[in-house]
Amino acid sequence: MTIRAFAFDLDGTLVDSIADLARAANAARADLGLPPLAEETVQGFVGDGAASLVARTLAGDHAANWHNTAEQQQAMARFDVHYKAGLTIATRFYPEVQETLHSLHELEYPLAIVTNKPERYTLPLLRELGISERFDVIVSGDTLAEKKPSPLPLQFVLERLSLSPEQLLMVGDSKNDVLAAKAAGTPSVLVSYGYGRDVQEMGADHVIRFFSEVLEFID
Known part of the structure; x- marks a missing residue:
């Protein structure tokens, strides 16, 4: 080599960066009336970009895909606000x-x-x-x-x-x-x-x- x-x-x-990603994901879920996910669960959803992360955290399922639905768009907007506000709180x-x-x-x-x-x-x-x-x-x-x-x-x-x-x-x-x-x-x-x-x-x-x-x- x-x-x-x-x-x-x-x-x-x-x-x-998992702590900050999980915090933002769970804040977005809370905005939509959903309970929080465990940090290690969110960790398993990371790696394929923000759209996949939001789709997976919204559904609580690694198999979930981004289909640009109204609910996914709303979840992305909330995740965006929360993550941008704290990119390096715990990262x-x-x-x-x-x-x-x-x-x-x-x-x-x-x-x-x-x-x-x-x-x-x-x-x-x-x-x-x-x-x-x-x-x-x-x-x-x-x-x-x-x-x-x-x-x-x-x-x-x-x-x-x-x-x-x-x-x-x-x-x-x-x-x-x-x-x-x-x-x-x-x-x-x-x-x-x-x-x-x-x-x-x-x-x-x-x-x-x-x-x-x-x-x-x-x-």
Whole structure:
């Protein structure tokens, strides 16, 4: 592997945002007269973008899909208000993330964010966390016509950074990250501490326990 740049998923990889996502989801449910869901239940609904998260939390069911119904639109509007009002109340970096990003930046490795989180949340979240300027490319869930597991977001990063696929390492925590990487032809690494379950079985090239292990992939 000759890695020249890194692409990172956001939620479950760089930051633990479940408490704030669950708070906003349950506040939206309360607005609609529904009881709260357990935080771990909401965690199981994360990873496919805001529309899927809202559809799942509204129904309390991972199998629920976004159909743009009036009720789903209302739930999305309420979630939007609550989440924007508290993007970083409890959201925290995972251990070693800030130090590792700083090291990669100092070594002049281009860094990218590739997340399914909508841009209206991604950009202010990165600003509030003080790391937006660390990244040369930021691809949110609605930046392009398709999101992960499509290869399009990673292909966009490759084009922007003028890299061949084998030179970009995708670091994430879910099957979507692995599928996107495989489709784009890039190597992939999963963190074992994130929101994904059974990460050893997801087909990534490597699984790491600590974020600082990312540094082992530099040339």
